[in-house]
Amino acid sequence: MLDREKYHIKQLSIFSENRPGRLMDIAGSMKEAKVNILGFTIAEGSGYGVVRMLVDQPEKAHQMLTKEGHVVKFTDVLAVKMEDKPGGLYDLTLMLRDAGINIEYAYGYRNSPAAVLILRVEDIDRATDTILASGRELYDVSHFK
Amino acid sequence: MRLLVPNAQGEMDPMTCWNPKMEMMPKEELDRLQLKHLKALVHRLYDYSRFYRDRMEAAGVHPDHIWTLEDAAKLPYMVKRDLREIEPERLLMVSNRELVRYHASSGTTGRPTIAGYTQADVNNWTESVARGIASAGIGPDDVIQVAYTYGLFTGGLGLHYGAERIGATVVPASTGNSERQLDLIKRLNVTAIAATPSYLMHLGEVSEKMGINIKRDTKLRIGILGAEPWSDGMRDRMQDWLGVKGINIYGTSELSGPLWCECAEQNGMHVWGDLTLAEVIDPDTGENLGPGEKGELVITMLQKEAVPIVRYRTGDITTLETETCACGRTHLRLGRITGRVDDMLIIRGINVFPSQVEYVLMSNPELGNEFQIVVDRKGALDDMLVRVELKPESFIDNVAKLECLKDRIASRMRNTLMISAEVELVEPGTLPRFEGKAKRVIDKRKL
Numbered sequence: 001m002l003d004r005e006k007y008h009i010k011q012l013s014i015f016s017e018n019r020p021g022r023l024m025d026i027a028g029s030m031k032e033a034k035v036n037i038l039g040f041t042i043a044e045g046s047g048y049g050v051v052r053m054l055v056d057q058p059e060k061a062h063q064m065l066t067k068e069g070h071v072v073k074f075t076d077v078l079a080v081k082m083e084d085k086p087g088g089l090y091d092l093t094l095m096l097r098d099a100g101i102n103i104e105y106a107y108g109y110r111n112s113p114a115a116v117l118i119l120r121v122e123d124i125d126r127a128t129d130t131i132l133a134s135g136r137e138l139y140d141v142s143h144f145k
Numbered sequence: 146m147r148l149l150v151p152n153a154q155g156e157m158d159p160m161t162c163w164n165p166k167m168e169m170m171p172k173e174e175l176d177r178l179q180l181k182h183l184k185a186l187v188h189r190l191y192d193y194s195r196f197y198r199d200r201m202e203a204a205g206v207h208p209d210h211i212w213t214l215e216d217a218a219k220l221p222y223m224v225k226r227d228l229r230e231i232e233p234e235r236l237l238m239v240s241n242r243e244l245v246r247y248h249a250s251s252g253t254t255g256r257p258t259i260a261g262y263t264q265a266d267v268n269n270w271t272e273s274v275a276r277g278i279a280s281a282g283i284g285p286d287d288v289i290q291v292a293y294t295y296g297l298f299t300g301g302l303g304l305h306y307g308a309e310r311i312g313a314t315v316v317p318a319s320t321g322n323s324e325r326q327l328d329l330i331k332r333l334n335v336t337a338i339a340a341t342p343s344y345l346m347h348l349g350e351v352s353e354k355m356g357i358n359i360k361r362d363t364k365l366r367i368g369i370l371g372a373e374p375w376s377d378g379m380r381d382r383m384q385d386w387l388g389v390k391g392i393n394i395y396g397t398s399e400l401s402g403p404l405w406c407e408c409a410e411q412n413g414m415h416v417w418g419d420l421t422l423a424e425v426i427d428p429d430t431g432e433n434l435g436p437g438e439k440g441e442l443v444i445t446m447l448q449k450e451a452v453p454i455v456r457y458r459t460g461d462i463t464t465l466e467t468e469t470c471a472c473g474r475t476h477l478r479l480g481r482i483t484g485r486v487d488d489m490l491i492i493r494g495i496n497v498f499p500s501q502v503e504y505v506l507m508s509n510p511e512l513g514n515e516f517q518i519v520v521d522r523k524g525a526l527d528d529m530l531v532r533v534e535l536k537p538e539s540f541i542d543n544v545a546k547l548e549c550l551k552d553r554i555a556s557r558m559r560n561t562l563m564i565s566a567e568v569e570l571v572e573p574g575t576l577p578r579f580e581g582k583a584k585r586v587i588d589k590r591k592l
Contacts, residue, residue, distance in 0.1 A: 013542035015535060017572050043544045046551070047569040050542055069574055071535070075542045104543065120542075 004128045006140040008076040010058040011118070014051040015071040018044075026051060026070065033057075033064040038144055039118055041107040052107070054079075054118065056145055076124055079139040080131060082108070082115040092117065092136070099130045161409070163279040163311055164272070167419055168474045175418045175475055180214050182447035183422060187211050187220070189238075190453055196235045197453065217422060217445060218433055223457045225258070228399055233259045236452050244451060249297040250398040250496060257297070260398050261451040267306070269420055269448055270401040274307025276417060280408035280472065281392040282367055283337050285312030290333075292326060292340035292348075293372065293494070295319045298563075299402025300372055300494065304339040313337070320344070323351040330363050337367040341494040342375040342383070342391065346525030349387050360388035369394050369406060372494035373527075374482050380411075395479060400444055400454055405479060410471050413478030420448055423477055424456070425465050428486045436467045441486050442479070460486045490520060490586060492527045495564045499585050502531055502566075505557045511539035511550055515576040521589040529566040531558065534573045 016022045023042070030037055030053075039054035055061045058074065065072045082088045089108075096103065104120040116139065121127040131138055162168055170178070187208045190197035201207070204221040211217070228236065237244075245264050249257035262270070283289060289308045293300030301319055308315045316333055318326050326348060329335065338345060345368050352359050359365055365387070371394035380391040395414050396404035404421070405414040416423045422445040425434045434440040442461045446454040464480035490497045499518055506512050513534035521528045533554070541547070547570065555568045577584075 011542075013540075015540045015572060017575065043542075045544045045547055045570075048547070048571070050544055050547075052542065069572075071537045071540045071572055073540055073542060 004125050006142075007078060007128050007138045008124060009054065009079050009118070009139070009141060009144060011075045011077045011120075012051075012053045012055060012058060012061055012065070013073045013075045014053070014065060016042075016049050016051050018047055018049050023051065025068065026053075026065065029064045029068050029070070030055065030061060033060055035061045035064070039107070039109050039116070043105065052105075054144060058144075075120065078119045078121070078124065078127060078131065079143065080117045080119060081137040081139060082117050084110065084115045088115070089117065092131075095134050096127070096130070099126075101127050101130060161279055161282060161284065163276045167417070168276055168280070168415070168476070170419075170475055172469075172475050176214060179418050179422055179447065182419070183214065183217060183445070184208070184211055186445070186447055186453065186455070190455065194238055194453070196231070197455065214422070215433075217424070217456065220445075220456050222431075222443070223455055225399070225458075225460065228258050228260075228452075233261070233452075237261055238453060239263055239451050247297075248299045248302075248398055248402065250299075258398065260299075260401070262401070263450040265448070265450050266401065270303060270404065271306040271310050273396075273401070273404045273417055273420060274303055274406075275310040277394065277404070277406035277408075277415065278304075278307055278313075278337075278369055278392075279311050280415060280474065281369065281406055282390070282409045283308070283311065283313055283369075287336045287367075288314040288316060288333055288364075289337040289339060289369075290316040290318050290326065290330060290335045292318050292320060292338055292344060293403075298495075299396070299398045300339075303396070303402035303404075304369065308339075323348055324355065327352050327355060327357055330359075330365055331357065334364045336364050337369065338365060338389070339369040339394075341372050342368070342370040342379060343373065343493065343522070343525050343527060345370060345387070345389065346379070346383060349383070350524055360386075365389055367392060371395055371403060371406070373491040374484075377481070393481065395482065397459060399457060399459075400446055401449065408470060408472045408474065412470060413466055413480055415470065415474050416465075416477045416479050418476045420446065422447055423465055423479065425463065426458075428458075428462075437464050439464050439483070442482075458486075460489060462486065488586065490518070490529075490588070492520060492529050492564055495562065497529070497562055497564065501562055502558070503585075505561050506531070506533050506554065508557070509550070509554055511536055512554075513573055515578070517576050517585055517587065519587045519589065522591075527590065529564065530569060531566050532569045532571050532576065534576055535570045537573050 036056040037053055041052045043050040062072050101121055106119050108117045191208045200221045206219045210219055243263045244261045246262045248260045291301055291304045295301030305315055316329055368389045369392050383391055392407045394403050394406035396402050405416050407414050424443040425440040426443050428441040442459045442463050444457045461482045462484040463482050466478040469475050488499050506516050513536050516533040519530040551568050558566045
C-alpha cells in the first residue's frame with residue numbers, strides 16, 4: 001500500500017496581527033532556534049494575517065513559536081515537483097480540474113533545477129493519488145530536512 | 146430668526162411661546178401644581194400597582210408621607226435594570242385597550258427595553274417637544290427636517306409629532322443618505338434640522354464635498370441637536386462654520402423620548418415642571434444636591450400613565466438651575482450632560498453598554514474572554530471597533546472561514562446593539578489584562 005503520509009508536508013500556519021514587527025518576531029524566533037525557512041507566504045485577512053512557512057525542522061519551530069506566545073498550527077500540504085518551463089503550472093492545474101480537485105491555496109518557489117508548487121487541498125489523499133498517478137513527482141518530508 | 150422678546154404687555158410672542166400660561170407660570174404656583182400631581186401619582190401607584198406598592202412598602206413610605214415636594218426624596222429609586230429585567234406587564238398600569246404605541250431601546254442582553262404609551266402619554270410628550278422647539282425659535286413658517294431615526298427609537302417620531310403640533314412643516318427624512326438629506330434641505334427650503342450633533346457635522350462635511358455651502362446656499366438656521374453628549378466648543382465651531390444655531394435637546398426612551406430643549410437663549414434645557422419633577426443627587430450617597438451642583442439626574446414623570454417613572458436614575462451627570470431664564474420661563478433648567486455614572490457609551494445617538502458587546506462576543510465559542518472597545522470619531526461620525534482575542538484552538542489556516550467568523554460576529558453585534566461595529570480578531574494574550582475593574586473601553590473622541 002502506498003504510504004501517503006510521507007507526502008504530507010508539515011507546513012506551519014501562524015495567526016498574526018497585522019502590525020509592525022510581528023513578522024520580525026516570528027523570523028527572530030526561527031533565527032534563535034536555528035531553523036531554516038525553505039518556503040514562505042502571508043495570507044492577508046482584514047486586520048490580521050496568516051503566515052505560512054515550510055521549514056527544515058517543523059517540530060522545533062512549532063515549539064519555539066508556541067513558547068513565544070504565537071498561535072501556530074500544522075497544516076498538511078503537498079509539494080509538487082514542477083518542470084521549470086512554460087506551461088508547467090497549466091498542465092498540473094488542468095489535470096487537477098479534470099479530477100475535480102479544488103485548490104484552497106497554493107504558492108511556489110524555485111528550487112533549481114526544478115520548481116516546487118505547494119498545494120493545500122481539501123482532500124489531500126485523493127490529490128496525492130491523482131498527482132502520483134499522472135506520473136508527476138511529489139517531494140516527501142525527507143526533502144525538507 | 147424670531148427673537149424671544151416679551152411684547153409691550155409683557156406677553157410672549159405666541160409664535161415663540163407655545164403655552165405661555167404654563168411656561169411663564171410663577172414659581173410658587175408651579176410648585177403647588179407639581180405637588181398636586183406628585184400626590185396624585187403616589188396615590189395612584191400605591192392603590193393600583195402591585196409593583197410600586199411593594200417598592201414603597203419596602204422603603205417604608207406611604208402616600209400620606211408626601212406633604213411637600215422635598216418629600217419626594219423619600220420615594221424609592223427606579224433604575225434602568227428595573228425596566229429591563231422586570232416583566233413589562235408588571236410595570237404597565239394600563240391595558241392594551243388604552244395603549245396606543247410602543248417604543249423600545251436596545252437592551253443590554255439583546256432584549257430591548259419596551260416602553261408603552263397611552264394617548265395622554267403621547268400628548269404630553271408632544272406638548273413637551275412643542276414647547277421646547279417653539280422656545281428655540283421654530284414656528285409654523287418653518288420647515289424642519291427630522292434626521293433622527295424613525296421607528297422603535299424615540300427620536301424620529303418624538304420630534305415629528307412636536308413639530309407638527311406647532312404647525313411647522315416636517316420633512317421626515319430619518320437617518321442616512323446624506324446627499325439626499327442635503328438635496329432636501331436645499332430644495333424644500335428647510336430652516337431647521339433635528340439630528341445628532343455629530344450627524345449635522347457630518348452633513349457639513351458632505352455638503353462641502355458636494356460644493357454646497359450650508360451658510361450661503363441653504364435656509365438652514367436652527368439645529369435641534371441631542372441624543373449624544375456634545376460640548377459648547379463643538380457648538381461654537383458648528384455655529385461659526387454652518388451658520389446653524391445649535392439647540393441642545395435631552396430625553397431618553399424611559400422618560401418618553403426627547404423631552405426638553407434649550408430656548409433661543411441657549412442657556413440650559415427647560416424641564417417642564419407640570420410634567421416632570423427633576424432632582425440632582427450625589428450618585429454615591431443619594432443626597433439631594435442644590436442648584437448648580439453637579440450630580441446624577443433623577444426624574445419623576447408626574448403624569449405618565451402607561452409606565453410610570455418615579456425617581457428614575459438616568460445615570461447622566463449634570464446640573465440644575467432654578468433661576469428664571471432670561472426668556473422669562475420659570476421652569477428648572479437642565480445643564481449639559483457632562484458624563485455618566487456607569488460605563489454606558491453613546492455612539493451615533495445609540496446607547497451601548499460594554500456588557501452588551503460582551504454578551505454578543507461570549508456567545509461565540511471561537512472567541513476568548515478578553516475584548517476591547519475602541520470608540521473614535523472618524524470625520525464627524527462615531528466609529529466603534531471591537532477587538533477580540535481568538536482562542537488558539539479556533540485558529541484555522543483558512544482566511545475565508547476566519548473572515549466568515551468575523552462577519553458573523555459583526556452581524557450579531559448589529560442586531561443586538563442596533564449599531565454597526567467593526568470587529569477585529571487579535572492574537573490570544575495580546576489585549577491588556579486587569580486585576581481589578583476591567584477597563585475595556587478606549588474612547589478617543591474629543592468632545
